[in-house]
Amino acid sequence: MIPIYIFLYCESIDGISWTKYPNPIIYPGGYNTWDSKAVSPGAVIKENGIYKMYYCGYSNEYNNCHIGYATSVDGINWEKYPQPIITGTTDWEHQLIPSSIIKLNNQYYLYYTGRNFPNDRIG
Numbered sequence: 001m002i003p004i005y006i007f008l009y010c011e012s013i014d015g016i017s018w019t020k021y022p023n024p025i026i027y028p029g030g031y032n033t034w035d036s037k038a039v040s041p042g043a044v045i046k047e048n049g050i051y052k053m054y055y056c057g058y059s060n061e062y063n064n065c066h067i068g069y070a071t072s073v074d075g076i077n078w079e080k081y082p083q084p085i086i087t088g089t090t091d092w093e094h095q096l097i098p099s100s101i102i103k104l105n106n107q108y109y110l111y112y113t114g115r116n117f118p119n120d121r122i123g
Contacts, residue, residue, distance in 0.1 A: 008020065008021065008024055008025070009021035009025045009075070009076060021076065025076050025077070025078055026039050026053075026055070026070060026078050026080065027039070028057065029057070029080070032059075033059065033082075034057060034058070034059055034066055034068075034083065034084050035057025035058065035059065035066070035068055035080075035084075036059045037057075037058055037059050037060060037061065038056075038057060038058055038061070039055055039056070039057045039068070040055060040056045040057075040097070041053070041055055042054045042055045042056055042067070042097065042098030042099060042112075043098045043099060043100045043101040043110060043111075044101075045101050045102070045103065045108075047103065049073065050071055050072070050073060051071065051072040051073070051074075051075050051078075052069070052070075052071055052101075053069070053070045053071070053072070053078065054067055054068070054069055054085070054098040054101060054110055055067070055068050055069075055070065055098065056068075056095075056096065056097045056098060057084065058095070063088075064087065064088030064089070064094060064095065064096075065088050065094075065095035065096050065097065065115075066084030066086065066087045066088055066096060067084055067085055067086040067087075067096050067098050067110075067112065068080060068081065068083075068084050068085065069081045069085045086110075086112075091116065092114045092116050092119065092121050093114035093116070093123060094114070094115060094116035094117075095113075095114070095115040095116070096112050096113070096114060096115075096123075097112055097113040097115065098110060098111075098112045099111050099112055099113060111123070
């Protein structure tokens with residue numbers, strides 16, 4: 001059986017004691033989609049009451065990993081965009097893993113790991 005990776009959710013008042021939400025909040029896509037094998041959390045920013053998540057997904061762990069985008073009003077129920085917003089390449093960005101995002105002067109800056117084993121770089 002091939003493992004499927006999903007998103008889970010916890011919340012905390014103090015950042016030390018955590019309560020797990022009982023259900024996954026994001027699943028991999030359906031058959032033959034770009035994120036059909038796995039999704040993993042990345043950068044989240046809240047803007048005008050909307051959470052925006054940039055996450056890693058792939059359909060085969062040996063091929064490219066891409067960065068997807070999802071939005072939520074409550075941080076639990078998410079709507080994924082159907083296609084990746086940044087795609088992996090065949091060079092140092094073979095597998096992309098988003099790590100943080102900031103918005104400065106109406107411009108977004110997304111930092112991510114570009115991985116092509118055995119090398120990891122920051123993009």
